[in-house]
Amino acid sequence: MADQAEKLREIMRNKIPSSRFEDSLPQKASRIISVSSGKGGVGKTNIAINLALAYAKLGKKAIVLDADLGLANVNVVLGVIPRYNLYHLIRKQKKMKDILLDTTYGIQIVAGASGFSKIANLSEEERKGFIEELHELSSADVIIIDTSAGVSNNVLTFVAASDDVIIVTTPEPTAITDAYGIVKIIATEIDNIDLGLKLVVNRVKSVIEGRKVAERVINIAGQFLNIKMDYLGFVYEDVLVQNAVIKQRPFLALDPKGKASICIDHIVRRLENMDFKEGSGISQFLKKLFSS
Ligand SMILES: Nc1ncnc2c1ncn2[C@@H]1O[C@H](COP(=O)(O)OP(=O)(O)O)[C@@H](O)[C@H]1O
Ligand SMILES: [Mg+2]
Numbered sequence: 001m002a003d004q005a006e007k008l009r010e011i012m013r014n015k016i017p018s019s020r021f022e023d024s025l026p027q028k029a030s031r032i033i034s035v036s037s038g039k040g041g042v043g044k045t046n047i048a049i050n051l052a053l054a055y056a057k058l059g060k061k062a063i064v065l066d067a068d069l070g071l072a073n074v075n076v077v078l079g080v081i082p083r084y085n086l087y088h089l090i091r092k093q094k095k096m097k098d099i100l101l102d103t104t105y106g107i108q109i110v111a112g113a114s115g116f117s118k119i120a121n122l123s124e125e126e127r128k129g130f131i132e133e134l135h136e137l138s139s140a141d142v143i144i145i146d147t148s149a150g151v152s153n154n155v156l157t158f159v160a161a162s163d164d165v166i167i168v169t170t171p172e173p174t175a176i177t178d179a180y181g182i183v184k185i186i187a188t189e190i191d192n193i194d195l196g197l198k199l200v201v202n203r204v205k206s207v208i209e210g211r212k213v214a215e216r217v218i219n220i221a222g223q224f225l226n227i228k229m230d231y232l233g234f235v236y237e238d239v240l241v242q243n244a245v246i247k248q249r250p251f252l253a254l255d256p257k258g259k260a261s262i263c264i265d266h267i268v269r270r271l272e273n274m275d276f277k278e279g280s281g282i283s284q285f286l287k288k289l290f291s292s
Helices: 002-015 019-023 044-057 074-078 086-090 124-137 153-161 173-189 207-225 239-247 259-273 282-290
Strands: 031-036 062-066 100-102 108-110 142-146 164-169 197-204 229-236
Touching: 031 044, 031 153, 044 062, 044 074, 044 142, 044 164, 044 239, 044 259, 062 074, 074 108, 086 124, 153 173, 164 173, 164 207, 173 197, 173 207, 197 207, 207 229, 229 259, 239 259
Parallel strands: 031 142, 031 164, 062 108, 062 142, 164 197, 197 229
Antiparallel strands: 100 108
């Protein structure tokens, strides 16, 4: 896995002179946040979408990019049926502007391509095209990348290049173990220690439960991996989330004052108060994506 990622970087190093990235600066700094987890079904997609809605409430331009190339479902949770998705972009049948989708919630999405796995397996030409098209997103204030669960090259490459990496877990022992697992793999595979790893504990029944779970993961990561993680916050277990999924509407839109919605607002407020490095943006993202 590490070898493939390295190969990918090698290819890009040779194909794109680094000045290519510098040339396109200066540009607006888009904060790029990826949302990942060890275990599936812990709430990544819902958190990614609703974080974007909370950013939009603050007047920010937010885009959710569905990078779950196995089980893409951002559009399903939002109840939109995209005509085109990342598949068409990667296959060069469509441009980013053709696949970028407006929603009625003040956010835009880039729909994922289900069953189309591994960006690392793209041809060189496809990869180059994909990267060029990513530049089209640079007008956004924040780009939230919903990745698949577990570790693949695709997840690792996005994670390595993001400004912030949110790891989602639930209080379930299996989710906690898997969260630790993905942090360990990230720590081993990515040298960039300055990753900005952040933990969200989803589906908690109390503030204390959230804090306890977070302490466990963060302490183990610090003790055994020497990795610093911040506790970003929790989301209450709330039937609103299930209802929203059934209605195919984001829960923040369905009930902005709901328990889960308030938690999301808190998380965005915390993110906004946290340091966000200068020099972010798509160009930096791509630079980090393809340089060692
Ligand atoms: N805070 C929550 N409260 C109640 N149910 C939740 C919560 N978060 C997630 N869920 C349930 O878990 C399901 C999976 O969430 P999803 O965001 O699709 O997870 P993932 O993207 O990690 O696979 C949702 O459809 C919902 O039923
Ligand atoms: Mg998902």
